Structures are given as structure tokens and as C-alpha cells.
Amino acid sequence: MSRFEIRSIGSATLYRGDALEVLTTLAPGSIGDVLTDPPYSSGGNVRDKAQATSAKYQSSEHRGLYPEFQGDTRDQRSYLAWSTLWMGRARDLVAPGGMIAAFSDWRQVPVTSDALQCAGWVWRGIVTWDKTERSRPQLGRYRNQTEFAVWGTNGPRPLVGATAPGVIREPVPKVKHHIAGKPVELMDGLMTIMKGPVLDPFMGSGTVGVACAARGIPYVGIEVDPTYFEIACRRIEETQCGPP
Numbered sequence: 001m002s003r004f005e006i007r008s009i010g011s012a013t014l015y016r017g018d019a020l021e022v023l024t025t026l027a028p029g030s031i032g033d034v035l036t037d038p039p040y041s042s043g044g045n046v047r048d049k050a051q052a053t054s055a056k057y058q059s060s061e062h063r064g065l066y067p068e069f070q071g072d073t074r075d076q077r078s079y080l081a082w083s084t085l086w087m088g089r090a091r092d093l094v095a096p097g098g099m100i101a102a103f104s105d106w107r108q109v110p111v112t113s114d115a116l117q118c119a120g121w122v123w124r125g126i127v128t129w130d131k132t133e134r135s136r137p138q139l140g141r142y143r144n145q146t147e148f149a150v151w152g153t154n155g156p157r158p159l160v161g162a163t164a165p166g167v168i169r170e171p172v173p174k175v176k177h178h179i180a181g182k183p184v185e186l187m188d189g190l191m192t193i194m195k196g197p198v199l200d201p202f203m204g205s206g207t208v209g210v211a212c213a214a215r216g217i218p219y220v221g222i223e224v225d226p227t228y229f230e231i232a233c234r235r236i237e238e239t240q241c242g243p244p
């Protein structure tokens with residue numbers, strides 16, 4: 001008996017469960033591209049990674065607004081091993097020439113590009129997310145204004161078709177649905193050269209799924225946390241059908 005739940009919403013298939021487990025059940029060749037935002041385990045503002053995700057990634061006035069999220073306590077060696085595992089299982093599902101784009105903050109970029117290559121993807125570059133001057137200031141330091149999507153391909157990819165942006169400038173949304181919620185416009189910009197189905201093993205509040213629904217691209221999302229799973233289902237359904 002499977003230990004996860006599956007929900008179909010139009011062209012989206014959503015799994016509530018552990019990505020490592022769910023990925024082994026999907027059909028090889030069934031996925032076009034991977035676009036995802038894993039739990040970076042970077043530690044954010046603190047030294048102790050075991051602290052709550054709200055303490056690590058939010059200023060004190062925003063704490064308590066969102067549920068905590070899971071899987072964010074690994075040290076760098078185990079993050080490399082775990083990322084290699086999920087990226088390898090994801091690559092098994094992707095057709096030749098398909099793409100992967102996985103988010104990282106500056107601390108985890110080196111380990112993310114290592115994992116991507118250990119998993120057999122060809123590392124092709126890094127797209128910069130410029131969070132604009134609305135991002136957190138740091139007195140006496142450079143503003144922490146960027147995060148990154150480390151990207152690669154499953155083997156060769158022909159040089160044909162449109163060119164997607166290498167820098168996407170978009171502020172963190174004022175209304176978020178997740179502690180680490182990203183803008184839909186950011187995900188939409190990244191998927192302009194993806195045909196799908198798009199796999200997102202760490203969907204959180206389903207931002208990639210919302211962008212897919214708006215574009216009519218099939219989506220496969222996985223989330224281990226039941227609260228965020230429900231939020232993702234609701235957002236994707238509302239994008240496909242309109243609010244209730």
C-alpha cells in the first residue's frame with residue numbers, strides 16, 4: 001500500500017509524501033523538465049540549522065504567519081548526498097534533452113552544482129533571481145539581493161527555439177503562502193522554454209504549479225507537509241477554475 005496521497009486537479013497531479021519515495025513510482029520518460037525550490041538547509045540567519053525555519057528565514061515581525069516547513073536541517077555533506085539522490089531519481093524520469101532548474105541561496109550554490117553533476121545532469125549555468133531593493137538590507141554590508149536557479153540538461157540539448165532570461169528581477173511577493181514563497185512571475189520566467197510536464201518535487205505552496213496552470217502546462221508536484229500540500233492544491237485549483 002502506498003504511503004502517500006495522490007490528487008488530480010486538471011492537468012496537475014499532486015502527491016503528498018516524501019519526494020524520494022514518490023519519485024521511484026513515476027514512469028521513466030514521463031517528465032519533460034524539472035523546476036523546483038528544495039529546502040536549502042543553508043541555515044539562513046542563524047548558526048544552528050535545527051532551529052525553526054521561521055527563525056532561520058524570517059525577520060522577527062513576520063514569525064508565526066506561516067507554518068514551519070520540513071527537511072531543512074542537513075549539514076552540507078548530507079545536503080550534497082540527499083540532493084544527488086533526488087536529482088538522480090528525477091533525471092531517471094526526464095526525457096533526453098530535458099532541463100533541470102533547482103533553486104539555491106548563495107551559501108548552497110557550490111554544493112547544488114556538485115549534486116546536479118553527481119546525479120548525471122550536464123551543468124549549464126545559473127539564472128539569477130534579483131529580488132530588487134525591497135530585499136533585506138545589511139548595515140555595513142552588501143544587500144542580500146539575489147538567489148539562484150542552478151540549471152542543467154539531461155545530456156545534449158539542441159540550440160533551437162526561444163532564449164529565456166538569465167536574470168529575473170522580481171520582488172518577494174507582499175502576500176506569500178509559504179515562509180519561503182517565491183513569486184509566480186519568477187517561476188513563469190523560468191519555464192518559458194519548458195514544455196513540461198514540469199516536475200516539482202518540493203512544491204511548498206505550489207507556486208510552480210500555479211505558473212504551470214496559468215500557462216496550461218502539465219505539472220507533477222510533491223510536498224511532504226500536509227498543510228502546505230492543501231495550500232498548493234487550493235492555489236492550483238483556483239488558478240485553473242477561478243476562486244470558489
Ligand SMILES: C[S@@+](CC[C@H](N)C(=O)[O-])C[C@H]1O[C@@H](n2cnc3c(N)ncnc32)[C@H](O)[C@@H]1O
Pocket residue numbers: 017018019020037038039040069070071072177178180181182183201202203204205206207208222223224225228
Ligand atoms: C523552499 S520550500 C518551497 C516553496 C515554494 N517554492 C513556494 O513558493 O511555496 C520547500 C518545500 O519542500 C518541502 N519538503 C521538504 N522535504 C521534502 C521531501 N523529502 N519531500 C517532499 N517535500 C519536501 C518542505 O516542506 C517545503 O514546503
